[in-house]
Amino acid sequence: MSTIRINGRNEKIPPYPHHKKFIQYTRQYFFARTPLDHLALGKMIAARETWRGIRTRVFVPRMLILDPTSRCNLHCKGCWAADYAGCGNITLEKLDDILCQAEQLGIRVCFFTGGEPLLRKDDIIRLCDRHRRMSFGAYTNGTLIDEAFADEVARVENLNLFLSIEGWREDTDFRRGAGVFDQVVRAMDILRSRGIAFAFSACYHARNYQTVASREFLDFLQEKGCWFGWLFQYVPVGKDADPALACTPAQREQVLAQIDEYSRRTGLMLIDFWNNGHLAFGCIGAGSGFVHINANGDVEPCAFCHYSDSNIYEKSLAEALQSPFFRRFRQAQPFSENPLSGCPLMNRPDTLAGIVRDTGARSTHLGAAETVEMLAAKTMPLAQAWQPTADRLYAGYSAAQRRNFRMFLNYFAFRKRFTDRDIPKTDR
Numbered sequence: 001m002s003t004i005r006i007n008g009r010n011e012k013i014p015p016y017p018h019h020k021k022f023i024q025y026t027r028q029y030f031f032a033r034t035p036l037d038h039l040a041l042g043k044m045i046a047a048r049e050t051w052r053g054i055r056t057r058v059f060v061p062r063m064l065i066l067d068p069t070s071r072c073n074l075h076c077k078g079c080w081a082a083d084y085a086g087c088g089n090i091t092l093e094k095l096d097d098i099l100c101q102a103e104q105l106g107i108r109v110c111f112f113t114g115g116e117p118l119l120r121k122d123d124i125i126r127l128c129d130r131h132r133r134m135s136f137g138a139y140t141n142g143t144l145i146d147e148a149f150a151d152e153v154a155r156v157e158n159l160n161l162f163l164s165i166e167g168w169r170e171d172t173d174f175r176r177g178a179g180v181f182d183q184v185v186r187a188m189d190i191l192r193s194r195g196i197a198f199a200f201s202a203c204y205h206a207r208n209y210q211t212v213a214s215r216e217f218l219d220f221l222q223e224k225g226c227w228f229g230w231l232f233q234y235v236p237v238g239k240d241a242d243p244a245l246a247c248t249p250a251q252r253e254q255v256l257a258q259i260d261e262y263s264r265r266t267g268l269m270l271i272d273f274w275n276n277g278h279l280a281f282g283c284i285g286a287g288s289g290f291v292h293i294n295a296n297g298d299v300e301p302c303a304f305c306h307y308s309d310s311n312i313y314e315k316s317l318a319e320a321l322q323s324p325f326f327r328r329f330r331q332a333q334p335f336s337e338n339p340l341s342g343c344p345l346m347n348r349p350d351t352l353a354g355i356v357r358d359t360g361a362r363s364t365h366l367g368a369a370e371t372v373e374m375l376a377a378k379t380m381p382l383a384q385a386w387q388p389t390a391d392r393l394y395a396g397y398s399a400a401q402r403r404n405f406r407m408f409l410n411y412f413a414f415r416k417r418f419t420d421r422d423i424p425k426t427d428r
Helices: 019-030 035-039 041-056 092-105 117-130 147-156 169-176 180-193 215-224 249-266 317-321 324-332 349-359 372-395 399-419
Strands: 002-006 009-013 063-066 109-112 135-140 159-164 198-204 226-233 269-272 290-293
Touching: 002 019, 009 019, 019 041, 019 135, 019 159, 019 226, 019 269, 035 041, 035 399, 041 399, 063 092, 092 117, 092 317, 109 117, 117 135, 117 147, 117 159, 147 159, 147 180, 159 180, 169 180, 180 198, 180 215, 215 226, 215 249, 226 249, 249 269, 249 372, 290 317, 324 349, 349 372
Parallel strands: 063 109, 063 290, 109 135, 135 159, 159 198, 198 226, 226 269
Antiparallel strands: 002 009
């Protein structure tokens, strides 16, 4: 049995799909130095993905992101889930069917989002039991985690939990509601007492960025037992989004500097998809790394990009991955030669708008459709303000870092040469 050093101690890592093994693979994925390291990851996972893509002519992602429900028990300020209330709910049978399709394609990781996915926690446990070869994760606000559910998580072993927290009590309760901070901390204590590895998930914005990236707060999360952390900058998606919450370039740069320093000093893995784009190989939506299915069945590039030309009730997952919208989306990747400005929503909304219009994709923002032009009106000023900072920061990267990023882009381009073409009828 292998080990990994977490929070100052060596932890035993059972074989995949145990949730602790997934964390070890995640660390290897984000810190692969070359495409060869990437291909050799976890018993040649990436190499087998490449081969399956060549054989089936489908660009198979590493991960499926799935919303079992659009409902949420909280009403966080500026969150699109408020628009989604009551708009979608995928039955257990359909969730099972989607996962079967994913397994047939070779996908071995599924993350549940929402809404609040643990409103369906009994069904999630059933799915973990039915699909023992897959590793699962759930982004949760943590308020529905109790002793009984934690016991089930410990039993199934293949479910990771990512608990949302946005700083200390004042910061977390500001967006999420009074008492939520204490509930999340209690959930961490419950999980840690059972030896369950878990991560935190933090959305940083103009009001909490200093706290989220502070040494004191990150030390606290390690003491509570967090094995790693996901960080997301605030993205103003939806009718109730508040662009004023988006970080300024100086604020975002401060987050980047602080989390990089903390990670180097402590070894805690902190992944910020916007600030660590070079570690994620730029934008990896639309099947390049993951694909998202919302609670209405719409197949989207990622959980933030609410546009689609496919629905899982009308197409197979393989067909949706090869849809005109997805193929054009992948063709435009990485959207920028600078991985710090490669998000089509936050950095290239004009390019995204052209792809949506040219392929006939529609808004899939449940309850209150948001055209791509409406989104661009909010994010284009943010993109223009950020670009000079992104260029300056990327210029400071080492030659080896820039070279490795280009090598990974060439690797993905190689895969697309075989996969992004018409699907033969025999493969449908």
